[in-house]
Amino acid sequence: MRTGLMGGTFDPIHIGHLIAAEAAMEEAGLEEVWFIPTNTPPHKPQPGADGSRRRAMAAAAVADRPGFRVEALELERGGVSYTIDTVIALQEREPDREFHWIVGTDMMNDLPNWRRIEELAERISFICLGRHGEESEEADLPDYLRRKIVPARMTPIGVSSTDIRERKRSGRSIRYLVPQAVLDYIEGNGLYES
Numbered sequence: 001m002r003t004g005l006m007g008g009t010f011d012p013i014h015i016g017h018l019i020a021a022e023a024a025m026e027e028a029g030l031e032e033v034w035f036i037p038t039n040t041p042p043h044k045p046q047p048g049a050d051g052s053r054r055r056a057m058a059a060a061a062v063a064d065r066p067g068f069r070v071e072a073l074e075l076e077r078g079g080v081s082y083t084i085d086t087v088i089a090l091q092e093r094e095p096d097r098e099f100h101w102i103v104g105t106d107m108m109n110d111l112p113n114w115r116r117i118e119e120l121a122e123r124i125s126f127i128c129l130g131r132h133g134e135e136s137e138e139a140d141l142p143d144y145l146r147r148k149i150v151p152a153r154m155t156p157i158g159v160s161s162t163d164i165r166e167r168k169r170s171g172r173s174i175r176y177l178v179p180q181a182v183l184d185y186i187e188g189n190g191l192y193e194s
């Protein structure tokens, strides 16, 4: 079964993540997409919201979409969430699935710096979605990686979790940038207010 893995900090999950996953499913013929919240992200500061809250928001966001689900193995494993460790664990657990890692094109030039990237590229392909409508071919990547990149189109969605946290902090609306259930969770728990 062709399965997309959408890793992210999801602090919080927003419509950019969901539309990217929807586009990856359609463009790459995936049957499922699993959203994997990081514990400690490898190349980013520690998230603002703790893992259980980021997981709850992701679960609320995908609850009404058959084929989307949250896989919490990185939070359960703890420590820094290297993708190679996650992929090895999932391939051992689910040998009949074919996994594809979904990334926005902003991450693509960073791929050569990922932990054990050559081994990772032997195990999976990367579905790269034009986050701001850019051409993914522009990336300057080594051949072993370029061969494993599947470019996919999506309607550009210029939203980021950083924007959402900043909007919330300054009292501006985040309605429609996140699903209603995520908005309710953020407001109900007073997240990102200071």
Ligand SMILES: Nc1ncnc2c1ncn2[C@@H]1O[C@H](COP(=O)(O)OP(=O)(O)OP(=O)(O)O)[C@@H](O)[C@H]1O
Binding pocket: 007, 008, 009, 010, 011, 015, 016, 017, 020, 102, 103, 104, 105, 106, 107, 129, 130, 131, 132, 157, 158, 159, 160, 161, 162, 163
């Ligand atoms: N608007 C978007 N369109 C397409 N892909 C996106 C978008 N936002 C995030 N992504 C992709 O989703 C994955 C997880 O992203 P992440 O959770 O770090 O969100 P983010 O909005 O970039 O967060 P932050 O602003 O905190 O850095 C990455 O592969 C990223 O490229």
Ligand SMILES: O=C(O)c1ccc[n+]([C@@H]2O[C@H](COP(=O)([O-])O)[C@@H](O)[C@H]2O)c1
Binding pocket: 006, 007, 008, 009, 010, 036, 038, 041, 042, 043, 044, 081, 082, 083, 084, 107, 113, 114, 115
């Ligand atoms: O494995 C790595 O070295 C690595 C380096 C950077 C990012 N990643 C993964 O890429 C996904 C998106 O990362 P981020 O920082 O945008 O949340 C997330 O699942 C990270 O664990 C993985």
